[in-house]
Amino acid sequence: MKVCSIVGIRPQYIKMSILMLKMRGDPDVEQVIVNTGQHYDYEMARGFFKELGIPDADYNLGVGSGSHAEQTAKMLLGIEEILRREQPDLSVVVGDGNPTLAGALASVKIQIPVAHVEAGLRSYNWRMAEETNRVLVDHCSRLLFAPTENAVKNLLKEGIEKKRVFLTGDVTVDIVREYMKQAEESGVTGKLGLKKKSFILMTLHRAENVDEKVNLENILKAVSNFESVVFPVHPRTEKRIEEFGLSHLTKDFTLTDPLGYADFLSLLQNASVVVTDSGGVQKEAFLVRTPCVTVRNETEWVETVSAGANVLAGVDDKKIVQSIQVMKKRLVEVKRAPFGSGDASSKIVEVIKGVKLSRKI
Numbered sequence: 001m002k003v004c005s006i007v008g009i010r011p012q013y014i015k016m017s018i019l020m021l022k023m024r025g026d027p028d029v030e031q032v033i034v035n036t037g038q039h040y041d042y043e044m045a046r047g048f049f050k051e052l053g054i055p056d057a058d059y060n061l062g063v064g065s066g067s068h069a070e071q072t073a074k075m076l077l078g079i080e081e082i083l084r085r086e087q088p089d090l091s092v093v094v095g096d097g098n099p100t101l102a103g104a105l106a107s108v109k110i111q112i113p114v115a116h117v118e119a120g121l122r123s124y125n126w127r128m129a130e131e132t133n134r135v136l137v138d139h140c141s142r143l144l145f146a147p148t149e150n151a152v153k154n155l156l157k158e159g160i161e162k163k164r165v166f167l168t169g170d171v172t173v174d175i176v177r178e179y180m181k182q183a184e185e186s187g188v189t190g191k192l193g194l195k196k197k198s199f200i201l202m203t204l205h206r207a208e209n210v211d212e213k214v215n216l217e218n219i220l221k222a223v224s225n226f227e228s229v230v231f232p233v234h235p236r237t238e239k240r241i242e243e244f245g246l247s248h249l250t251k252d253f254t255l256t257d258p259l260g261y262a263d264f265l266s267l268l269q270n271a272s273v274v275v276t277d278s279g280g281v282q283k284e285a286f287l288v289r290t291p292c293v294t295v296r297n298e299t300e301w302v303e304t305v306s307a308g309a310n311v312l313a314g315v316d317d318k319k320i321v322q323s324i325q326v327m328k329k330r331l332v333e334v335k336r337a338p339f340g341s342g343d344a345s346s347k348i349v350e351v352i353k354g355v356k357l358s359r360k361i
Contacts, residue, residue: 001029001353004088004112006079008036008063008099010048011280014261015094015118017052018174019345024055028353031055032086036075036099037062051260068098068129075102083112090143090352094118094171096134104137115352117171119144120151121279121300127208130279134300143355145348147171148303148338168347169340172280176287177342179262186266192230192254194270199228199254200324201271201290209277209295210237213244215315219295220249222320223275229253230267273327275320282310283339291327295320303338 005020007013023031035057049056061078063071079102083091091107093100094117104114116137123131138144138155146152147170155165189196202223209215220241223229231253233241241247259267268274269288274281276294282301285292292310304310309332313323 001090002032002086002088003029003352004032004034004083004086004091004103004107006034006036006091006093006099006103007057008061008075009097010258011278012094012097012099013048013052013054014175014280015171016092017054018178019092019094019117019171019348020054022345022349023352026349026353029349032059032082032088033057034059034079034082034103035061036078036102037064047260051262071098072102075099076106079103079106080110083107083110088112090115092117092352093137093141096121096130096137098129098133100137101133104140108140113142114140115143115145115348116141117145117348118147119165120146120148120153120155122151122154123298123300125298129207131300143351145344145351147340147344150302150338166347166351168351169342169344170283171344171348172283173287173337173339173342174345175261176265176284179265180288182262183265183269186262188259188263188266189270192256194228194230194254194267196270197272199230199271200226200273200275201267202229202231202253202275203234203278203281204237204276204295205234206277206296209315210234210240213240213246216240216244217246217249218315218317219275219320220246222317223324224249224252225321226324227252230256230271232256232259232264232267234258273324275324286310286332286334287339289332289334291330291332293320293323293327307334307338308332309334 007016023029059082063074090113092115093103107114119138125131144165145168152167204210233255271290273291274285277296279300282292282304286304286309293313297314311323313320
């Protein structure tokens, strides 16, 4: 069976790494990897592919930066050309980024079935581009791999056929377990002069936070009230901090470039609390038992909130400060495993191999 795996941004490299490796090593699967190279992530791709052991992409589109429409349009053109040349039996996309939407649309328009990994997530915030992407992709996919029971309920509630939905667990559990030993041996805390459980880790990248000066200023101002803050800065976020004249708020932070996965996982595991707007980091924090403060008003990972491991603080600086103070004292206890047992990638590959798909190009 010929499968086209489509990725393009850092979280997708991470989420798809083990799945792509399993497909590449399976004699019953021929895999073609397409890296769209969205925004800054094209420059970071080689490092992540090497660290995570992902086979080199067969195609690199190098789409670069631009508006959502510009990026998606360039991806559509490039992906369609590749699909017509390769004629795969199935396209696999993951998450909710622009490469996800472009990969799904390019495929279904020429009648290639789509499999969506991480299907069924809903924040119900339609101002988020990610929410639009994930809903559209779910409704044009043939196979929907849901990470949680709640995700399955969301899909069925929207009228998607039950036979197309598979509860597999979350591939993030697979990758966290795979890299935990490397994280423990990372040594990054020592290199940065950090003591375990005595620092705050922060990540910011979502447009509604970093492209809005008031929101970005509120978040940085709130976190600057605390000592020992480690901030791996996304290039886009760094650019906005400089543009908005907010560098004074980060002068006491330990600023780093975007980190490799093992180093980041090590920092996350050893932080007293993480402040983030990333869906993936909320989930990773839950898995390594680190309290999380999410600077959004809603989350697609509702399981982390109901478990008491995550609090939604929005972008009000006072609420963020209060939330950090509370969560720094919180002991995260996981009484059940809502994200599965670490075999999601294997389940997904078996479903892909076992389902007979018909197509016409």
